[in-house]
Amino acid sequence: QTFACLGKSVLQMPDDLLKNQDESAVITCSHKIQSYDRILWYKQSQDVLGFKLMGNLYYKVETSEPEFLNKIKLEGDGRDKGTLIISNLTLTDSAMYFCAACYTVLRITSV
Numbered sequence: 001q002t003f004a005c006l007g008k009s010v011l012q013m014p015d016d017l018l019k020n021q022d023e024s025a026v027i028t029c030s031h032k033i034q035s036y037d038r039i040l041w042y043k044q045s046q047d048v049l050g051f052k053l054m055g056n057l058y059y060k061v062e063t064s065e066p067e068f069l070n071k072i073k074l075e076g077d078g079r080d081k082g083t084l085i086i087s088n089l090t091l092t093d094s095a096m097y098f099c100a101a102c103y104t105v106l107r108i109t110s111v
């Protein structure tokens with residue numbers, strides 16, 4: 001599967017978030033783009049170049065990357081609104097977090 005993401009309107013809240021260690025952070029992402037069925041979450045840290053995919057919400061199915069399995073929870077529906085919950089915050093969780101709304105493109109290959 002591949003993803004097609006276009007520059008459409010996606011709202012992420014809150015803009016800024018300050019939390020103490022061991023607390024949880026909650027970030028929401030919403031869109032009203034018909035036919036979009038997936039919300040992806042990315043982390044951008046100062047010590048890592050580029051963006052690291054954390055996981056995605058396809059319809060109501062949550063998929064987390066192995067590195068984030070015990071760290072995050074994704075809730076909601078990729079068709080309109082999703083929530084990223086980061087638990088047991090530590091200093092390494094200090095970063096910029098981004099969401100993207102996409103539609104799924106199935107790649108069909110003939111043999």
